[in-house]
Amino acid sequence: MDKQSVITIKEAQEKVEQWIKNYGKRYFNELTNMAILTEEVGEVARIIARKYGEQSFKESDEKYDLGDEIADVLWVLLCLANQTGIDLTTAFEKNLEKKTNRDNTRHLNNNKL
Numbered sequence: 001m002d003k004q005s006v007i008t009i010k011e012a013q014e015k016v017e018q019w020i021k022n023y024g025k026r027y028f029n030e031l032t033n034m035a036i037l038t039e040e041v042g043e044v045a046r047i048i049a050r051k052y053g054e055q056s057f058k059e060s061d062e063k064y065d066l067g068d069e070i071a072d073v074l075w076v077l078l079c080l081a082n083q084t085g086i087d088l089t090t091a092f093e094k095n096l097e098k099k100t101n102r103d104n105t106r107h108l109n110n111n112k113l
Contacts, residue, residue: 009089016078027083037076043069 047066049055081088
């Protein structure tokens with residue numbers, strides 16, 4: 001896929017499904033994927049703490065790529081959505097509508113921002 005390509009959430013879910021069928025044998029169970037998701041989020045946190053926070057990188061940390069780690073988080077989220085029957089496009093649109101209705105002036109009126 002070239003850098004100009006655009007992929008929808010639905011297409012991403014389909015690509016993960018196809019990859020699992022071709023290479024993965026089956027999805028890990030939901031509890032295992034939840035543990036993997038937690039691990040991947042921790043790797044993102046580690047990079048953020050070192051790159052943007054006050055911690056310094058160790059030699060072993062320098063191999064980590066933030067984009068790749070965020071993509072790992074997305075991968076596991078797509079797996080969890082697929083195996084639990086969630087259409088993430090629909091879920092995202094509903095979530096955005098909920099946030100818009102609930103917070104449409106909240107942040108604009110926040111003096112802390």
